[in-house]
Amino acid sequence: MLSEPNQTKLTQKMPILTLEEMMSIVGRSLNRVDASDKVTGKAKYTGDLVTPNTLVAKVLHSTIANGVVKSFNLDEAWKVAGVVDIVTCFDVPDIAFPTAGHPWSTVEAYQDIADRKLLNTRVRLYGDDIAAVIAETEIAAQRALKKIEVTYEEYKPLLTIEEALANTEIPIHDEFPTNIVKSHKYEIGNFEEAIKAPNLIKVEGEYETPIVKHCHIEPAISFAYEEAGKIVVVSSTQIPHIVRRVCSQALGLPIGKIRIIKPYIGGGFGNRQDALTEPLNAYLTTRVRGRPVKLEYTREETFAFTRVRHAMHFKITSYLNREGDFVARSVKAYSNQGGYASHAHALVANAINAFRMMYPVGAIKGEAYTVYTNLATAGAMRAYGIPQISFALESHIDDIAKVTGLDPIAIRKRNMMKLGYVDPITTITCHSTGLEECIERGEKYLNYSEKREKYSKQSGAIRRGVGMSIFCYKSCVYPINLETSACRLVLNQDGSAQLQMGATEIGQGADTVFTMMAAETLGFTIDKIHLISRQDTDVTPYDSGAYGSRQTYVGGMSVKKTAEKFKAEILKFAGKLLKRDPWDLDIVENQVVRKNKKEPLISVADVAIEACYSLKESIHIAAEETHHCSDNTYAFGVCFVEIEVDIPLCQIKVVDIINVHDSGKIINLQTATGQVHGGMSMGLGYGLTEYLKFDPKTGRMLNDNLLDYKLMTAIDTPELHADFVMPYDPTGPYGNKALGEPPTIPVAPALRNALLNATGVAVNSNPLNPQKLFYAFKEANLI
Amino acid sequence: MTKKSIKCRVNGVNREYFVDVRSSLMDLLRGPAGLDSIKHGCDVGECGACTVLINGRPFNSCIYLAVWAEGKEIVTLEGVTNPDGSLSDIQQAFVDEGAVQCGICTPGFIMASIPIINQETPSTREEIRRQISGNLCRCTGYQKIVDAIEKTQKKRIAEKKKG
Numbered sequence A: 001m002l003s004e005p006n007q008t009k010l011t012q013k014m015p016i017l018t019l020e021e022m023m024s025i026v027g028r029s030l031n032r033v034d035a036s037d038k039v040t041g042k043a044k045y046t047g048d049l050v051t052p053n054t055l056v057a058k059v060l061h062s063t064i065a066n067g068v069v070k071s072f073n074l075d076e077a078w079k080v081a082g083v084v085d086i087v088t089c090f091d092v093p094d095i096a097f098p099t100a101g102h103p104w105s106t107v108e109a110y111q112d113i114a115d116r117k118l119l120n121t122r123v124r125l126y127g128d129d130i131a132a133v134i135a136e137t138e139i140a141a142q143r144a145l146k147k148i149e150v151t152y153e154e155y156k157p158l159l160t161i162e163e164a165l166a167n168t169e170i171p172i173h174d175e176f177p178t179n180i181v182k183s184h185k186y187e188i189g190n191f192e193e194a195i196k197a198p199n200l201i202k203v204e205g206e207y208e209t210p211i212v213k214h215c216h217i218e219p220a221i222s223f224a225y226e227e228a229g230k231i232v233v234v235s236s237t238q239i240p241h242i243v244r245r246v247c248s249q250a251l252g253l254p255i256g257k258i259r260i261i262k263p264y265i266g267g268g269f270g271n272r273q274d275a276l277t278e279p280l281n282a283y284l285t286t287r288v289r290g291r292p293v294k295l296e297y298t299r300e301e302t303f304a305f306t307r308v309r310h311a312m313h314f315k316i317t318s319y320l321n322r323e324g325d326f327v328a329r330s331v332k333a334y335s336n337q338g339g340y341a342s343h344a345h346a347l348v349a350n351a352i353n354a355f356r357m358m359y360p361v362g363a364i365k366g367e368a369y370t371v372y373t374n375l376a377t378a379g380a381m382r383a384y385g386i387p388q389i390s391f392a393l394e395s396h397i398d399d400i401a402k403v404t405g406l407d408p409i410a411i412r413k414r415n416m417m418k419l420g421y422v423d424p425i426t427t428i429t430c431h432s433t434g435l436e437e438c439i440e441r442g443e444k445y446l447n448y449s450e451k452r453e454k455y456s457k458q459s460g461a462i463r464r465g466v467g468m469s470i471f472c473y474k475s476c477v478y479p480i481n482l483e484t485s486a487c488r489l490v491l492n493q494d495g496s497a498q499l500q501m502g503a504t505e506i507g508q509g510a511d512t513v514f515t516m517m518a519a520e521t522l523g524f525t526i527d528k529i530h531l532i533s534r535q536d537t538d539v540t541p542y543d544s545g546a547y548g549s550r551q552t553y554v555g556g557m558s559v560k561k562t563a564e565k566f567k568a569e570i571l572k573f574a575g576k577l578l579k580r581d582p583w584d585l586d587i588v589e590n591q592v593v594r595k596n597k598k599e600p601l602i603s604v605a606d607v608a609i610e611a612c613y614s615l616k617e618s619i620h621i622a623a624e625e626t627h628h629c630s631d632n633t634y635a636f637g638v639c640f641v642e643i644e645v646d647i648p649l650c651q652i653k654v655v656d657i658i659n660v661h662d663s664g665k666i667i668n669l670q671t672a673t674g675q676v677h678g679g680m681s682m683g684l685g686y687g688l689t690e691y692l693k694f695d696p697k698t699g700r701m702l703n704d705n706l707l708d709y710k711l712m713t714a715i716d717t718p719e720l721h722a723d724f725v726m727p728y729d730p731t732g733p734y735g736n737k738a739l740g741e742p743p744t745i746p747v748a749p750a751l752r753n754a755l756l757n758a759t760g761v762a763v764n765s766n767p768l769n770p771q772k773l774f775y776a777f778k779e780a781n782l783i
Numbered sequence B: 001m002t003k004k005s006i007k008c009r010v011n012g013v014n015r016e017y018f019v020d021v022r023s024s025l026m027d028l029l030r031g032p033a034g035l036d037s038i039k040h041g042c043d044v045g046e047c048g049a050c051t052v053l054i055n056g057r058p059f060n061s062c063i064y065l066a067v068w069a070e071g072k073e074i075v076t077l078e079g080v081t082n083p084d085g086s087l088s089d090i091q092q093a094f095v096d097e098g099a100v101q102c103g104i105c106t107p108g109f110i111m112a113s114i115p116i117i118n119q120e121t122p123s124t125r126e127e128i129r130r131q132i133s134g135n136l137c138r139c140t141g142y143q144k145i146v147d148a149i150e151k152t153q154k155k156r157i158a159e160k161k162k163g
Helices: A003-015 A035-040 A137-146 A163-165 A239-250 A278-287 A299-305 A347-357 A388-402 A410-415 A435-446 A448-455 A509-522 A550-576 A603-612 A670-688 A749-757 A770-778 B023-031 B089-095 B106-117 B124-129 B144-163
Strands: A056-059 A067-073 A083-088 A131-137 A150-153 A180-188 A201-208 A221-227 A231-234 A258-262 A293-296 A311-322 A326-338 A363-372 A462-474 A482-489 A497-501 A531-532 A585-588 A589-594 A602-603 A622-628 A634-646 A651-662 A721-724 B003-010 B012-021 B051-054 B057-060 B073-075
Touching: A003 A067, A035 A585, A035 B089, A056 A137, A056 A278, A056 A299, A056 A435, A067 A221, A067 A634, A083 A137, A083 A278, A131 A137, A131 A278, A131 A603, A163 A363, A163 A670, A201 A299, A201 A388, A231 A278, A231 A388, A231 A770, A239 A258, A239 A278, A278 A293, A299 A634, A311 A347, A311 A602, A311 A721, A311 A770, A326 A388, A347 A363, A347 A388, A363 A435, A388 A410, A388 A482, A388 A749, A410 A435, A410 A448, A435 A448, A435 A462, A435 A634, A448 A462, A448 A749, A482 A509, A482 A603, A509 A531, A509 A550, A509 A670, A509 A721, A509 A749, A550 A589, A550 A602, A550 A622, A589 A603, A602 A603, A602 A749, A622 A670, A634 A749, A651 A670, A651 B124, A670 A721, A670 A749, A670 B144, A721 B073, B012 B023, B023 B051, B051 B106, B089 B144, B106 B124, B124 B144
Parallel strands: A056 A293, A231 A258, A326 A363, A497 A531, A651 A721, B003 B073
Antiparallel strands: A056 A131, A067 A150, A083 A131, A180 A363, A201 A311, A221 A231, A221 A293, A311 A326, A462 A634, A482 A497, A482 A622, A585 A589, A589 A602, A634 A651, B003 B012, B051 B057, B051 B073
């Protein structure tokens, strides 16, 4: 055994490179592989692929929010020229199916709730799908819709959680007699015992978040036809393999009879992590003997009748000692599900889990309820319950700081998750953390502490304020759900490779980072990897899709494993050609070399052509691997923001804003920065302007369009700053962790805390729009 | 259904179309003209995904009737790409700056940016933001889109100065 000095000497002589240092492509800032197609109009989206002979389907949406369809009068509708078929809720298969984009659970208790049919007789929200018209043109379909007469039995719309819990004579779903979809509790330590300690400070707060919308610019769209005895659905979805399973359930057909094709999609943000138009569209083509039928929602339908983000209400109680250590904390949460279950309780469960994980100190208890109402159906939206709990929790931390006089950063640093933390319920472990450095960089960038002190003493009509917020976010859905991802690599005769992923590109840059990862592991240059962007469930390896910020973490490992296997196959054949041991060979920049040597022995292109056409021994060099992920890790980040508040105008202007993220090793700085900017912009909307408004009498969505729903435009958006702290995570395929969703999380609470700093007014619900600030400032006697 | 014949120039070529008088320019361009770079996002002029240039000015083609195109010069993203198929400066800038994500708004943004990059004097970032605020993007936060437009405008102005 070597003695210590010798070891040091050896290290000095031949420095051991870390895995990270050995990477030559991963970590670079490269242009997107799909950018050129997207700036020239060559990139095809679902709507671009519809053939001219395609029939048009339109859905008839109910004009009541709660009730039952008794009958239709279709006589006048049938008279419209061009109508091919009319289908009502009395015609569709009597099958209830789930829509959530979760991998299927083989354990019945964990399966998604099957609570809707292709068209519904029992109406559960204003705009429920009750009938559909198929016509030769869109105008004919629209005209026919207007001529359908519907008779309803109408019940009182239950639009709030309180109303739904109080009115259970006629439950929204018979299977859920209390209107509660699900509830659960947890307790870590003994809460009641813990709060008996002397000299504790108790802080309570109630916080509320609104219903908001994804607003991907491409509306919900699909078209379907029959071919080779199968139903083919071309759809703008994040989850082609899951949509295939949902369609098979909804139509009662074997899964092999359904084929889903996913071209480029115009954004998803979680809305398309749900079966939307596809099941009905698949059914409608069967009604017209397999002719192609397009089902495209208008912008207004996409707003009101796809999915929304859950509104949540939180009550938080914290007990801490004089030094600022948490002794006991509790959260009680209510989540407004709307008319159908979709992802249901999973979101608020995720929210109260993050409540525990973020500050895992002292006794903690959580309690959550998901309640059916007659509002728009809530599903997944970027960061899955975490923007909601973060608004509540991070607002609450600053409320604690205000009550105690303690420093908000100091409270967070004392109590936040540290390296090595193992969550007692999920067992998810903190394998790496750069959170402390994220906070320090954000603090320094904004000069937060000095400004906070200065701004707390202002008077006058125009005031400044600074705020901050932190978060943690899991890198995939393990162990709550299955985490699996498969990949295929095929060698072309020119020494390039086809890369096929079940994981989907939805704008986040997945195709680019997968290309980089494959090139990295194979020793190929980027141009030698041809990623097939379009998923086709008939040929694409299985992956559950784009959600949970899982793709680079889970899918990335499947690329790595497949590339390692593929490389071994290439080297095996090269070894035969070169009469060398394959274990002694490597690939560097498309050339086969001896390990740790540079001189090329043969090009991969020559190996490939010989492998394909050899008269002696031809072989199709390909590899396929599954990564069944059974670990998880936390990504972290912070937002620091400075605002200017115009008190008489009740307006907030963002002066400066930065997000600093720890998402482990960043694979591609360009695309990662883009993700952060987009998330920040969405977070600014969540914090300042966005909410969906419903008619309190009818339950009809009132601002179901891009004019009345205020998402950020370019002129509303301040200059956005993004920074990264990059600890190498040992569980990520290339040291990486989740990034896609997180950037949107910390912005709204940071804004709210900045308002508190500027004015002393605690606004406990977002968005901080002028309407709300007017009442808050009036109550505080500021105006 | 009334149909009408119209003549216009599309991407530098004289064209004649027989159009339903009710149809929008977006329907004409995406349909019979086969120019599917134009994207459909809202149908009511809110999102800008269908932006094209009409006589040099950006318009939402979804709320512009096809029959109004009579005698007009129309340019779509297909007409921005160089004749040899290579990327024009503004397209290359969108690629290099990382201004593209899902890409559905990209054609509209590039079309909206053309009058800006052709200006004689440099714009402030605020001015660029104002001029593109009729186009919505949910992916990028606009940061890199503004970068790409600003960079291309600067480059063009510098080239003009050189003569």
